[in-house]
Amino acid sequence: EAQVTQNPRYLITVTGKKLTVTCSQNMNHEYMSWYRQDPGLGLRQIYYSMNVEVTDKGDVPEGYKVSRKEKRNFPLILESPSPNQTSLYFCASSTRGTQYFGPGTRLTVL
Amino acid sequence: DQQVKQNSPSLSVQEGRISILNCDYTNSMFDYFLWYKKYPAEGPTFLISISSIKDKNEDGRFTVFLNKSAKHLSLHIVPSQPGDSAVYFCAASAREIQGAQKLVFGQGTRLTINP
Numbered sequence: 001e002a003q004v005t006q007n008p009r010y011l012i013t014v015t016g017k018k019l020t021v022t023c024s025q026n027m028n029h030e031y032m033s034w035y036r037q038d039p040g041l042g043l044r045q046i047y048y049s050m051n052v053e054v055t056d057k058g059d060v061p062e063g064y065k066v067s068r069k070e071k072r073n074f075p076l077i078l079e080s081p082s083p084n085q086t087s088l089y090f091c092a093s094s095t096r097g098t099q100y101f102g103p104g105t106r107l108t109v110l
Numbered sequence: 111d112q113q114v115k116q117n118s119p120s121l122s123v124q125e126g127r128i129s130i131l132n133c134d135y136t137n138s139m140f141d142y143f144l145w146y147k148k149y150p151a152e153g154p155t156f157l158i159s160i161s162s163i164k165d166k167n168e169d170g171r172f173t174v175f176l177n178k179s180a181k182h183l184s185l186h187i188v189p190s191q192p193g194d195s196a197v198y199f200c201a202a203s204a205r206e207i208q209g210a211q212k213l214v215f216g217q218g219t220r221l222t223i224n225p
Binding site: 035043044059090092101 | 114116119144146151152153154155156159199201211212213214215216217218
């Protein structure tokens with residue numbers, strides 16, 4: 001089954017404790033992206049990757065890092081999480097403009 | 111600066127009637143528009159799209175209309191069914207300039223279909 005998977009689905013952490021949210025797709029898509037969803041703001045792009053070893057900032061990249069060492073995986077790294085990064089995060093992959101989203105990771109930073 | 115706006119946070123429609131969701135955009139470089147549907151605890155799923163060279167695209171019960179001069183698009187669902195209850199996001203991209211992958215989303219509209 002073609003899908004985008006994210007782990008964990010739910011995470012509660014404390015300020016400053018480094019964390020990684022994994023994202024994996026099995027569709028051989030070149031393009032992957034991370035979004036955050038906040039009330040009243042819709043989905044905002046954090047980072048995207050056009051292919052292996054090619055990443056670029058989206059609209060809200062501050063406080064986040066990504067890497068794309070292999071085509072199927074695109075982890076999101078929060079080196080020092082802060083409460084304003086409490087949000088619902090979505091990973092997506094695509095080849096021709098239609099993005100396919102993972103199920104989401106709800107992150108709470110205390 | 112919100113380049114894609116969905117001004118109605120919520121919409122309630124009777125089952126069997128037409129649902130009309132609206133979206134406005136400000137960037138005249140946008141040339142490709144999409145609608146996504148989102149259920150609770152799931153990621154958004156692609157619903158329908160339209161290129162700026164068209165003014166209408168239809169797929170079953172779903173039709174998207176694009177008015178470029180007004181920078182406005184709408185999604186029509188006819189007839190509305192209880193399973194259509196979800197949050198709907200409008201999205202846009204400037205494919206010629208930034209590529210198809212750079213999507214800008216609206217805030218979303220929560221559609222509720224009442225029996």
